[in-house]
Amino acid sequence: MNQPFSRRKFVALSSAAAVTAALGSGCTLQKTEEEVKTEEPKTSVVRFACGQWNCTGTCGQNVYVKDGSITKVEPADMGDDYYQRNICLKGITYAMQQVTSADRIKYPMRRVGERGAGDWERISWDEAMTEIVDKFNKVKEEYGPKSVAGVQMTGNLSIIAYNAPQRMMNLVGGTWISFIGLMSDGAQAYGFMIPLGTSDVANGWDDMLDGSNFLITVGQNIPAVKNGYMRYVLDAQERGMYYAAFDPRFSRGVSKADEWVLVRPGTDPALLLGMMQHIIANNWHDEKYLKAYTNAPFLIRSDSGMMLKQTDLGNTGEAYVVLNATGDATAEPSADVDCTLYGEYTATIDGAQVKCSTAWKLFVDSLNSTYTPEQAADITEISADKIKDLADRYANKGPSTIRVGQGSTRYYNGHLSPLNAVVLALICGNIGTKHAGVSWESGSFDIFGGNLPTGWDEWIKVNTKVEIPDQIPGDVGFEAIRTGNPYPIKALWISQYGIGSQAPETENLFESTLSKLDFIVVSDTLMNYGAKFADIVLPVVSYYECPTGDMVCGYDAHKLLQRSQQVIPPLWEAKSDWDIGRAFADKLGLLDLWDKYGSTVEENMEWSLANNTAPEIQATDWTEWREKGVSRLNMKQPWVALEDKNFPTSTGRAHIYFEEFVEFDQQLPCHSEPIESNRTELAQKYPLTFMTAHPYFSTHGQNVTLPWIREFVPEPTLDMNPIDASARGLKDGDMVRVFNDRGSFKVKLYVNEGIKPGCLNNYQGWWPEHYAEGHHGNVTHYKVNPMQASFYESNWAACDNLVEVEKA
Numbered sequence: 001m002n003q004p005f006s007r008r009k010f011v012a013l014s015s016a017a018a019v020t021a022a023l024g025s026g027c028t029l030q031k032t033e034e035e036v037k038t039e040e041p042k043t044s045v046v047r048f049a050c051g052q053w054n055c056t057g058t059c060g061q062n063v064y065v066k067d068g069s070i071t072k073v074e075p076a077d078m079g080d081d082y083y084q085r086n087i088c089l090k091g092i093t094y095a096m097q098q099v100t101s102a103d104r105i106k107y108p109m110r111r112v113g114e115r116g117a118g119d120w121e122r123i124s125w126d127e128a129m130t131e132i133v134d135k136f137n138k139v140k141e142e143y144g145p146k147s148v149a150g151v152q153m154t155g156n157l158s159i160i161a162y163n164a165p166q167r168m169m170n171l172v173g174g175t176w177i178s179f180i181g182l183m184s185d186g187a188q189a190y191g192f193m194i195p196l197g198t199s200d201v202a203n204g205w206d207d208m209l210d211g212s213n214f215l216i217t218v219g220q221n222i223p224a225v226k227n228g229y230m231r232y233v234l235d236a237q238e239r240g241m242y243y244a245a246f247d248p249r250f251s252r253g254v255s256k257a258d259e260w261v262l263v264r265p266g267t268d269p270a271l272l273l274g275m276m277q278h279i280i281a282n283n284w285h286d287e288k289y290l291k292a293y294t295n296a297p298f299l300i301r302s303d304s305g306m307m308l309k310q311t312d313l314g315n316t317g318e319a320y321v322v323l324n325a326t327g328d329a330t331a332e333p334s335a336d337v338d339c340t341l342y343g344e345y346t347a348t349i350d351g352a353q354v355k356c357s358t359a360w361k362l363f364v365d366s367l368n369s370t371y372t373p374e375q376a377a378d379i380t381e382i383s384a385d386k387i388k389d390l391a392d393r394y395a396n397k398g399p400s401t402i403r404v405g406q407g408s409t410r411y412y413n414g415h416l417s418p419l420n421a422v423v424l425a426l427i428c429g430n431i432g433t434k435h436a437g438v439s440w441e442s443g444s445f446d447i448f449g450g451n452l453p454t455g456w457d458e459w460i461k462v463n464t465k466v467e468i469p470d471q472i473p474g475d476v477g478f479e480a481i482r483t484g485n486p487y488p489i490k491a492l493w494i495s496q497y498g499i500g501s502q503a504p505e506t507e508n509l510f511e512s513t514l515s516k517l518d519f520i521v522v523s524d525t526l527m528n529y530g531a532k533f534a535d536i537v538l539p540v541v542s543y544y545e546c547p548t549g550d551m552v553c554g555y556d557a558h559k560l561l562q563r564s565q566q567v568i569p570p571l572w573e574a575k576s577d578w579d580i581g582r583a584f585a586d587k588l589g590l591l592d593l594w595d596k597y598g599s600t601v602e603e604n605m606e607w608s609l610a611n612n613t614a615p616e617i618q619a620t621d622w623t624e625w626r627e628k629g630v631s632r633l634n635m636k637q638p639w640v641a642l643e644d645k646n647f648p649t650s651t652g653r654a655h656i657y658f659e660e661f662v663e664f665d666q667q668l669p670c671h672s673e674p675i676e677s678n679r680t681e682l683a684q685k686y687p688l689t690f691m692t693a694h695p696y697f698s699t700h701g702q703n704v705t706l707p708w709i710r711e712f713v714p715e716p717t718l719d720m721n722p723i724d725a726s727a728r729g730l731k732d733g734d735m736v737r738v739f740n741d742r743g744s745f746k747v748k749l750y751v752n753e754g755i756k757p758g759c760l761n762n763y764q765g766w767w768p769e770h771y772a773e774g775h776h777g778n779v780t781h782y783k784v785n786p787m788q789a790s791f792y793e794s795n796w797a798a799c800d801n802l803v804e805v806e807k808a
Contacts, residue, residue, distance in 0.1 A: 042066075043064050043065065043066045043071065044064070044065050044066075045062050045063065045064055045065075046062075046063045046065060046565055046566075046567045047060060047061070047062060047063075047076050047563075047565065047628070047629040047630075048060070048061045048062075048063045048073075048076070048543075048544065048564060048565060048567055048629075049061070049552040049562035049563065049564045049629070049630075050087075050091040050094075050095075051091065051552070051699075052156055052157050052158045052161075052543045052550070052552050052564060053094070053154075053155060053156065053157070053543065053699050053702050054153075054154040054155065054157055054699055054700065055090065055091075055699045056225070056226055056554075057086060057088070057226060057227070057228040057229070058552055058553070058554050058558070058560075058562060059075060059076075059078075059085075059086040059087060059088075059091060059228055060075065060076030060077065060078050060079075060085070060562065060629070060630060061073050061074070061075065061076050061087065061091065061095070062074050062075070062076045063095060063544065063567045065567060065568060068568055068569060069568070070095050070096060070099060070544065070567065070568060073087065073091065073092055073095045073096065074087065075087040076629075076630075077630075078558070078560065078630060079560070079624075079628055079630040079631065079632065080558075080560065080630075080632055083558045083560065084231070086227075086228030086229075087228075088227055088228065089697070089708065089709065089712070090697070090698060090699055090703050090709075092708070093703055093706045093708045093709055094542075094543075094702070094703065094706075095544060096708075097706045097707060097708060098525075098526075098542060098702070098703070098705075098706055099542045099544055099545070099568070099571070100571070101526065101705065101706065103526045103527050103528070103705050104525060104526060104527075104539070104542075104571070104572070104574075105524060105525065105526065105527050105531065105537055105538070105539040105540070105574070106539055106571070106572035106573065106574070107122045107123075107539060107572060107573045108122070108123050108124065108125050108127070108128035108536070108537070108538050108539065108573065109121065109122055109123065109536070109537045110123050110127075110128070110131070110535070110536055111534065111535050111536070111537075115515070115520075115532075115533045115534075115535075116510070116532050116533050117532075118532055120537070125573065125575070125583060128536055128538060129583050129584060129586075129587040130587060131536060132493075132521055132536055132584070132587075133584070133587045133588055135491060135518070135519040135535075136148050136172055136174075136491055136519075139490045139491040139518060139519065140172070140173075142490075143487075143488050143490050144487070145172060145173035145174055145466065145467070146173075146174065146175045146469060146487050146489070147174075147175075147487070147488050147489055147490045147491065148169070148172055148174035148175070148489075148490075148491045148493075149169070149174055149175040149176070149177055149477065149480075149489045149491065149492050149493070150165050150166065150168065150169040150174060150175070150176055150177065150492070150493045150494075150495070151176075151177040151179065151182075151474075151477065151492065151493075151494055151495075151497060151499075152165045152166070152179060152494070152495045152496045152497050153179050153182070153183055153496050153497035153498070153499075153502060154179070154183065154496065155495075155496030155497060155498070155524070155525075155702070156496050156543070156577060157552070157553075158543070158546075158550035158551060158552055158564055159550060159551040159552075159553065159605075159608065160550050160551065160577075160578055160601050160604055160605065160608075161496075161546070161550055161576065161577040161578060162496075163456055163459065163460055164577040164578050164580075164581045165493070165495040165496065165523075165577065165581070166460050166471075167459070167460045167461075167462065167581060167594075168493070168580075168581045168584055168585075169468065169493070170460055170461050170462060170463050170466070170468045171462075171463050171466075171584070171585055171588055171590050171593065171594070172466070172588070173463070173466030173467055173468055174468070175469060175471075175472060175477070175480075175489060176468070176469075176471040176472070177471065177472060177473075177474055177476075177477030177478075178471045178472065178473050178474055178477075178793055179474060179497070180473075180474070180792065180793055180795075181473055181474045181475060181788070181792075181793040181794050181795045181796055182474035182475075182503065182504070182796060183502070183796070184406065184410045184504075184795060184796040184797075184798040185406055185409075185795075186788065186792065186793060186794075186795040186796075187409040187410070187411075187413075187414030187415040187418075187788065187795040188404065188406055188409040188414070188415075188418055188440055189440075189792075190415040190418075190419075190788060190791055190792060190795070191404070191409065191414075191415040191416065191417060191418025191419040191420075191421075191422070192418050192419075192422060192438070192440060193791075194415065194419055194655070194658055194661075194791070195419055195422045195423060195426070195649075195654055195655045195656065195658070196422060196431070196642065196647055196648075196649065196654055196655075197647050197648035197649035197650075198642075198647075198648050199440060200641065201422075201431075201437065201438060201439060201440060201641045201642060202437070202439035202440060202639075202641055203401065203434075203435075203436070203437035203439055203638070203639060203640050203641050204559070204637065204638045204639035204640075205229055205232040205558075206232070206637060206638040206639075207401075207434060207435055207437070207638035207639060207640055208232060208233075208236055208241075208401050208435065209232045209235055209236045209239075210435065210638060211399055211434060211435035212236060212241050212398075212399050212400065212401045212435040212436070213240065213241055213242065213397055213398055213399055213400065213435075214241065214242050214243075214244070214393050214394060214397055214398055214399075214400040214401070215233065215236070215241055215242070215243045215244070215400075215401055215402075215403070216244050216245075216246065216390075216394065216400070216401075216402045216403070216421075217243070217244075217245045217246065217247075217253060217257075217402075217403045217404075217405065218246045218268050218272075218402065218403070218404045218405065218407075218408045218417055218418075218421055219246065219247060219268060219404065219405045219406065219407030219408025219409070219417065220253065220403050220404060220405025220406075220407060220408075221247070221251040221252055221253040221254075221405065221407065221693070221694065221696070222253045222403070223252040223253055223256065223696070224251065224252050224253065224693075224694060224695070224696035225405070225694045225696075227696075230253075230256070233256065234256065237256075237258070242258050242259075242393065242397070243256070243257045243258045243259070244257060244258065244259040244261055244390060244393075245257035245259070245260055245261060246261045246263050246268055246271065246408070247260070247261070247262070247263070247407065248262065248263060248264065248265045248689075248691070248755065248756040248759050249691075249693065249719070249754060249755050249756070249759070249761055250753070250754030250755065251693070251754075252696060261382060261386070261390070262381075262382070262756055263380050263381070263382055264379070264380050264381045264678075264756070265411075265674065265678075265689045265691060265756070265759055265799065266408075266411040266414075266673070266674035266677065266689075266799070266800060267379050267380040267381075267671065267673075267674075268380075268408045268417045268420075269413075269416035269417050269419075269420045269669075269670070269671040269672075270371065270376045270379040270380050270671035271376055271379075271380045271382060271387065271390075272417070272420040272421055272423075272424050273367060273370075273371035273376060273420060273669060273670070273671055274371055274372065274373045274375070274376025274377070274380070274384075274387040274391075275373075275376075275387055275390055275391035275394060275424060276367055276371070276391075276420075276423065276424050276427060276669075277367040277368065277371050277372050277373065277376075278372075278373050278387065278388050278391040278392075279391050279394070279395045279424075279427065279428065280364055280367065280427065281368075282395075284391075284392075284395035284396060284428070285395075285427040285428060286427065286428055286429035287341060288429075289426075289428075289429035290341060290360065290426070290427065290429075290656075291338070291339055291341060292645075293426075293431075293432075293645045293647070293653055293654055294426055294653050294654045294655065294656055295307065295320070295359055295651050295653050295654070295655050295656065295657055296341055296358065296359050296360040296363070296656050296657075297322040297323070297339040297340065297341050297358055297359070297360060298320045298321070298322055298332070298358065298359050298651075298657070299320075299321045299322060299323065299329070299345055299347070299356040299357070299358055299359075300356060300357055300358070300359050300362060300657060300659070301347070301349075301354055301356055302354060302355040302356060302357070303349075303354050304662070305659060305662035305667055306659050306662075307320050307359075307651075307657070307659050308320065308321040308329075308347060308356050309321065310331060312347065312349050313329065313347060313348070313349070317331070319331040319332045320332045320651060321347075321356075322339040322340070322358070323339060323340040323343045323345055323358065324338065324339055324340070325338045325339070325340065327340065327343065327345070329345055329347065332651075340358065341358060341360040341361075342358060342360055342361045342364060343357070343358050343361060344356065344357050344358075344361065345357075359656060359657035360656070362657065362668060363656055363657065363668055363669070366668050366669075366670070370670075371671070372384075373385075373387040373388050373391075379671060394424070394428065395428050398428075398430070398435075398436065399430070399433070399434065399435035399436045400428070400430060400436060401430075401435060401436050401437055401438075401439070402421045402424070402425060402437070402438045402439070403438075403439045403440075404417060404418045404421050404438060404439070404440055405440075406694070407691075407693060407694070407799070409795075410691075410692075410795075410796070410797055410798040410799040410800065411674045411675075411797050411799060411800040412672070412674055412675035412676075412783065412785055412797045412800050413672040413674075413675075413785065413787075414795060414797065414800075415788060415795070416666075416669070416670065416671060416672060418438065418440065419669060420669045420671075421438045422438050422654075423656050423669045424438075425437065425438045426654050426656060427656070431642055431654060432640065432641065432642040432643045432644070432645045433640070433643075434638070434640050434643075437640065437641055437642075439641075458611075459597065459604075459607075459608065462593045462594065462596045463590065463593050473789065473792075473793030473794065474793065474796075475782055475784055475789075475793065475794050476793070477489065478509075478513050478782075481513050481514070481516050481517060482512055482513050482516060489517070490517060490518045490519070491517065491518060491519040491520075491521075492514075492517050492519075492520050492521070493520075493521040493522075493523070494520065494521065494522045494523075494524075494530065494534070495522070495523045495524070495540075495577065496523075496524070496577070497524075497530070498524075498526075498528045498529075498530060498700065498701040498702070498767075499528075499529075499530035500528055500529025500530035500531075500532070500533075500767060500768060500775075501528065501529060501530075501700070501701040501764075501765060501766060501767045501768065501775070501777070502700055502701060502764070502765075503530075503777065504777060504780050504781065504782040504796045504798065505742065505743075505777065505778070505780060505781060505782055506743075506768065506775045506776075506777030506778050506780075507743050507774070507775070507777075507778045508742070508743070508778075509777075510533060514533055519535050519536075520533060520534045520535050520536075521534060521535065521536045521537075521538065522534035522536075522537050522538070523537075523538040523539075523540050523577070523580055524537070524538075524539075524540055525539070525540045525541070525542055525574070526702075526705070528701065528767060529767050529768045529769065538575070538580060539572060539573055539574040539575070540574055540575065540576070540577060540580070541570045541571075541574040541575060541576050542571075542574075543564065544566070544567040544568055545566065545567070545568055545569065545570040545571060545574060545576075546564065546566055546576045546601075547566055547570065547576060547579070547601070548566065548600050548601040548602045549563055549564045549565040549566055549601065549602075550563075550564045550601055550605070551563065551564070551605055551608075552564050559616075559632060559633045559635040559637070559639060560630055560631065560632055560633065561617075561620065561625060561630070561631055561633060562629060562630045563625060563626065563629040563630070565629060576601070578601050578604075581594060582594050582595075582599070609622060615634060616633045616634045616635050617633065617634075618634075619634035620632070620633055620634055656668075656669065660790075660791075661787060661790075661791075664786065664787040664790070666787055674689075674797075674800045675783060675797065675800050676689075676781075676800050676801055676802040677689075677802075678758055678802065680802075682802050683802055685802075685804070686740045686741075686802035686803050686804045687758065687802070687804065688724065688758060688759065688760050688802065688803050688804060688805060689758060689759045689760065689799075689801070689802060690738065690760045690761075690762070690776075690779060690780075690799075690801040690802070690803045691759065691760065691761045691762075691799040691801075692761070692762055692763070692764040692776060692780075692798050692799060693761050693763055693764070694763070694764065694765075695713075695763040695764065695765045696763075697709050697712055697713045697763075698765045699765075700764065700765045701765045701766070701767060702765075703765075704765050704766055704767065704770065705767070715748060715770060716747050716748070716762060716763065716766040716770055716771060716776075717747060717748050717749070717750040717762070718736060718738060718747045718748070718749050718750060718760055718761070718762050718805070719750055719752060719754065719755045719760060719761040719762070720749055720750070720751055720752075720755065720760055720805065721751075721752075721753060721755050721756065721757040721758075721759070722751050722752075722753060723757045724757055724758065724760075724805075725749070725751045728805060728806065728807075729807070730749055730751070730805070730807060731749075731751065732749060732750060732751040732752075733748060733749065734748070734749045734807055734808075735747070735748055735749070735772055735807070735808040736748075736749045736805050736806065736807055736808050737773075737805070737806050737807070737808045738760070738762075738776070738779060738803050738804075738805050739779065739803060739804060739805075739806075740779050740801070740802060740803045740804065742778065742779055742780070742781060743774065743778030743779055744773075744774055744778060744779065745771050745773060745774030745775050745776050745778050745779065746771060746772035746773040746774060746808045747762060747771055747772065747776070748772075749805075760803065760805070762776045764776065764798070772808070773808075779801055779803050780796075780797075780798055780801050781797070781800075781801065782794075782796050782797075783797065785797075
């Protein structure tokens with residue numbers, strides 16, 4: 001009987017066949033003496049960790065070097081049978097073309113013309129550092145130390161390099177501007193942290209591969225942003241897993257799904273709520289799990305919206321109160337105390353009668369009154385029958401797993417998509433459960449970065465003689481530059497941040513914000529649009545040039561820690577982020593502080609490994625890591641996040657009720673229309689929803705200038721449905737103007753049916769010079785969400801924009 005081949009086996013056999021063919025028949029050819037004499041210089045091979053530039057794949061590479069130049073890259077062994085070799089065009093082009101790109105910043109330079117004009121003079125590193133320190137000191141003397149600030153993004157996620165800029169600000173006691181909201185990813189983290197107390201929640205890909213029967217992706221385009229790991233989805237589908245993709249675009253991920261759920265942008269939360277209502281109405285929820293591991297049975301006070309405590313009743317102890325099976329108030333349930341999920345109780349508090357309801361009752365009543373499948377259908381433009389079918393499949397055809405992407409969270413209330421996905425999983429007992437869970441970025445990055453004795457604070461805050469404030473939110477930092485509130489910021493060091501293509505309100509940012517600064521420093525690898533507005537520009541090495549290397553962690557992609565080794569010497573006069581910080585410290589006279597844990601990256605890596613208290617780190621074979629460049633963290637495989645059900649929340653349980661957000665009327669899972677919804681009054685003037693999806697051809701703006709990428713994607717384009725194009729008399733290939741009250745840009749139109757009518761998409765990452773005019777960031781906004789700001793900081797709603805389009 002013939003045995004069928006799996007896709008994985010086919011790929012493996014195909015690779016083996018290719019190797020056999022390349023080796024020929026096995027004959028050995030003896031080189032002549034003359035051939036040996038004329039042999040070209042020897043090629044060396046260095047194992048390297050790709051994706052330090054905010055690509056979550058962090059794939060291993062074997063990099064071939066001859067005469068100090070990279071000649072070839074190929075996928076490297078990941079040191080583990082499960083994690084297969086991966087490589088992609090982004091990684092190949094970075095190694096082969098970006099390292100020697102014409103856009104590289106080669107030398108320290110000083111601006112000699114108007115900001116943005118591109119007029120520079122070359123200076124030495126000593127001159128650059130002297131001027132930076134002098135200008136910083138002048139600003140500090142006039143406005144105070146907080147007036148000197150730093151901001152970075154995720155241009156280098158190697159552990160030492162990533163934290164070096166913040167350490168530099170500590171040396172001068174300056175302000176650190178957080179990028180969490182600025183990069184438009186904050187809402188994703190909030191949506192997990194609110195109900196679970198942590199965003200470190202991703203089950204391993206192997207957990208899905210080995211047993212999940214239903215996968216939902218919510219705004220996540222796996223083959224575009226996690227392309228090396230799409231294979232596990234395909235293999236799970238081959239095993240029989242059903243895959244439904246919630247997306248307003250026919251993305252690459254949708255093309256591989258079994259079902260495209262064409263949801264109205266920004267309404268995924270309502271779709272998930274409709275599924276929950278149908279599940280609970282049919283008693284498909286997991287009562288035992290809800291009672292044991294969530295705050296669903298906790299009583300909620302009607303007068304304050306707070307969870308009722310024993311102390312409210314005049315009793316001792318801080319335990320929360322529930323109803324036992326007979327309807328009497330009792331302490332938080334234990335394993336031997338049953339409790340009521342759906343119930344009410346009148347409590348006597350300070351002599352007054354206060355009505356209380358269980359959190360579950362409040363939640364269910366809210367769903368029944370507002371989010372039936374029929375009501376959710378009206379919001380989402382997905383049929384009620386389809387919502388019911390998805391609910392049935394999720395609750396009854398599992399195990400079921402959900403992966404939420406930033407495509408669903410870049411709205412004004414974007415935290416609601418992951419939050420509601422988590423609550424959907426909780427009501428079915430799917431958090432901390434095999435082959436289930438709700439996943440985002442997670443794994444070794446969080447474990448490594450968050451488990452030093454005091455996080456990374458001890459390493460960052462080496463200058464204990466100065467007062468360094470807690471980092472301030474991005475929107476607050478920009479406001480401080482514009483207006484001087486809450487205090488003036490007059491000097492800014494921008495590092496690892498293509499601010500000209502990756503920041504909100506692009507044109508306004510330069511005109512009303514950065515123009516207010518007395519002094520701007522940019523340290524970067526490429527002369528991007530933002531760098532052109534600097535007063536001093538400093539050249540940073542590519543990842544392949546970094547002396548002594550660095551440490552590179554995985555996200556939810558894998559549970560490995562890799563060693564990024566130097567492949568070639570630094571080109572021109574470029575320095576690493578570590579060495580730039582060291583030169584800065586030296587000019588400040590604070591080199592002893594910078595070298596507190598060693599004068600090299602190698603020594604600081606050793607310190608961080610020795611001082612990390614996480615058991616996953618301490619049990620890792622560091623000898624293997626140093627020798628092979630990769631080592632598995634001591635994490636169970638398959639990895640199931642929160643399997644012990646110990647939730648780091650205020651109650652120790654997962655939450656479906658959030659008392660801290662009563663003032664914002666978001667104490668229960670809910671849906672809120674996008675702030676620029678196509679159902680608002682503004683849509684009469686600007687009827688089209690404008691989105692900026694992650695590019696499949698670049699990691700943000702880091703690959704878009706490279707020739708091999710541009711052969712594949714020559715220029716930015718605007719996706720528009722034929723219905724919308726016809727209504728405006730537009731055709732494929734037209735140059736169009738996209739505009740609203742905030743600004744405009746011009747771009748070539750791509751008419752296709754792969755996007756929902758009423759919606760537009762322009763892949764983010766393109767620089768302003770790539771457009772016929774303007775930049776897509778001109779039509780975006782950074783409106784502060786008070787609820788998010790109360791939790792951490794407001795998130796840039798990059799996809800929550802209304803525009804109109806006309807022929808240019």
